[in-house]
Amino acid sequence: MAFSATFSFHGSLADFFPKNNQEPIPYVFKGTPSIKDAIETMGVPHVEVDVILVNNSPVNFTYLLSPNDQVQIYPKNHLPPNRTFVHLIKKFPDFPQFILDVHLGKLARLLRMLGFDALYEKNYTDTQIAEIAFAEVRIVLTRDILLLKRKSIEWGYWLRSKHPKEQLLEVLHYFELQQAFRPFYRCMACNGCIQRVEKKEIVHLLLPETNRFFEEFYQCSQCHNIYWKGSHYEKMESFIKQCTSNS
Known part of the structure; x- marks a missing residue:
């Protein structure tokens, strides 16, 4: 026998549906599927789900669906006000x-x-x-x-x-x-760490123009790429400032 429940996806979770649909969506099922399986079957990955309310009560991913359940699903940045939650997204690492x-x-x-x-x-x-x-x-x-x-x-x-x-x-x-x-702590090419290096240690690797006009150099400890503060550095600094203001 088939049953149905109604799911509403809020905030950025609507991005997983055509035209950013935030209208209630019927879900037809047999047996007692977990709410996690139902959510992912509908197209939303569990990692972006922070809060689930079923019939206005908080549940976790192990909850088993019942007929006529009213399900509200929220991402971490779009939570209903004045409620006590069971947060499903664990705190992100301090240094992600x-x-x-x-x-x-x-x-x-x-x-x-x-x-x-x-x-x-x-x-x-x-x-x-x-x-x-x-x-x-x-x-x-x-x-x-x-x-x-x-x-x-x-x-x-x-x-x-x-x-x-x-x-x-x-x-x-x-x-x-x-x-x-x-900024500039990681090598853009390989993800290794960048460290200051004495020019005399890498001068044999420099092009003549670079050797002539620059004295301060940095090198990746992993792939050994060499970096210096040329015109590319100024462009990257400008981009970083834009990121700071826009984020």
């Missing part, structure tokens, strides 16, 4: 570390520029991303909703925009990272 899927190389470089630990490899599989995220306590960033539905992933975010700079602002806002910038 990220892992990005294969389509987000440009975003990884931007996060690294701001000093965030952002793992990225072109050949990562979804399984590898999930395993690394679990083992290293990393937040998954992706445009792949199915990836975020993997049970082992505790923290994650589905990027709405396809444009790297807009994606960066999404991440900064969602994870509240405005006070956590450490």
Whole structure:
């Protein structure tokens, strides 16, 4: 016998539906499915669900659906006022570390520029991303909703925009990272840490023009890329200021 319940997705969770639908959605089911399974079947990954109210009472993901349930689902940044909640998204780490899927190389470089630990490899599989995220306590960033539905992933975010700079602002806002910038601490190429290096130690690697006009240098401890404060540095500084003001 089939039963039905009604689901309402609030705030940014409406992004997972055509035309950002925030109208109640009927859900037909048999047996007693968990509310987590129902939510993900409807297209919303568990990692973006912070609060669930069933018939106006808070529940967690293990709740089993009953006929005619009225379900209200909220993201972390859009909660109903004057209520006591069971928060389903655990507190983010004080120093968040990220892992990005294969389509987000440009975003990884931007996060690294701001000093965030952002793992990225072109050949990562979804399984590898999930395993690394679990083992290293990393937040998954992706445009792949199915990836975020993997049970082992505790923290994650589905990027709405396809444009790297807009994606960066999404991440900064969602994870509240405005006070956590450490510009130029990470290598944009490999995610390693950058350290000051004496010019005499790397002078044999410099182009003649660079050797002539610059004295202050930095080097990645992992891939050994060399950095200096040329015109590219001023452009990046300007971009970082924009991120600070827009996030």
